[in-house]
Amino acid sequence: MEGIKHIVAVASGKGGVGKSTVTANLALALAGEGLKVGLLDADIYGPSQAQMFGVPTGQRPEMAGEQVFSPIIAHGIKTMSMAYLVDVKDPMVWRGPMVAGAFQQLLNQTAWGELDILLIDMPPGTGDIQLTLSQKVPVSGAVIVTTPQDIALLDAQKGIEMFRKVKVPVLGVVENMSTHTCTQCGHTEAVFGAGGGERIAGEYETRLLGQLPLTLSIRANADGGRPSVIAEPEGEVAESFRVIARQVAAALDGADAEQGPSISFS
Incomplete structure (x- = not known):
């Protein structure tokens, strides 16, 4: 891809884990580090980045x-999405x-x-778009988004193994919805379980990039249309995304096609 230094896929094994929200905030955090960033919304069936970036309905490129x-x-x-080309209400x-x-x-x-980095917000699963990406696009690495829930971790494992099978380095795991703190009493609870992201990162010899809270x-x-990195730049959530962004940028600086966990496939 002429002019693009690194392409990074942000993926999850299943839907509903906050992958698109993480992608949007990661893009803004990377830009805040001085990088030129683009974002492709590759979820053809359910594009969401247009709304997350506050692009008015009906605006066309x-x-x-x-x-x-x-x-x-x-x-x-710089963003591109199927939502810019069709009516968002049309299936x-x-x-x-x-x-x-x-x-x-x-x-x-x-x-x-x-661009320094083009983030691709992948659809959930390990289907056609994932295969097309791995076969047709020089991907520098992948970021896996999961929740601590056992069911989500099972699907995240499939995502990691899929990328490793096609020799795409896994840059790390982001654990979303790690804990929830009650706004009334201040009690913090691991609603979806604890330690899942760290466990899967250790199993596949990659890094846990960060843990994000379940917050309103x-x-x-x-x-x-204003993700947390720019809506609340001084908040803890924005700082968490900046930490994740710095780790992703650092991993790309030392990226090597042979790096990453070694997984055998039969």
Whole structure:
């Protein structure tokens, strides 16, 4: 990808773990570190980055040439999403090959320009888009998002093994919804279990990039089009994302195709 130094996939084995919210905040945190950042929303069936970045419904990207789109810049991030090209209320009733083709068009027919990092917000699972990404795109690494819940961890393991099978280094694991602190009494509780992210990171010899709380503000900020990193820049959540961003940037600086956990496949 000409002009793009690193492509990083942000993935999860299952939906509902906050992957898109993590991707949006990670993009903003990386930009806050002085990097040129782009974000591709690769969830063709359920794109959400347009709302998270506060892009008005109906805004369409301008053409940068024949069959080439200019990305929509929101909060300093170059973004592209299927939500910019269709009515967000219309369901994408497409088979796998059509989805994979749409993903390739969004990636290759966007005039990204010079970027330090292009984050790809992957759809959940290990299907067509994941295979297309691994076969057609030079991916520098992947970030896995999970919750501590055992069911989520099982699917996160599948995600890690899938990336390692196609020789994409796993840069680390982000454990979302780690704990919840009651706003009335201050009691902190691990609603979905404890230690899951650390356990899976240790099992696959990768790093636990960070643990994020289950809080109302993260959801409200994302729904309102101003993710926590810019809505509450001095808050603990924003600082957690900055710590994650620095680790991702550092891992990319020393990235090597042979790095990462060694997993055998039969």
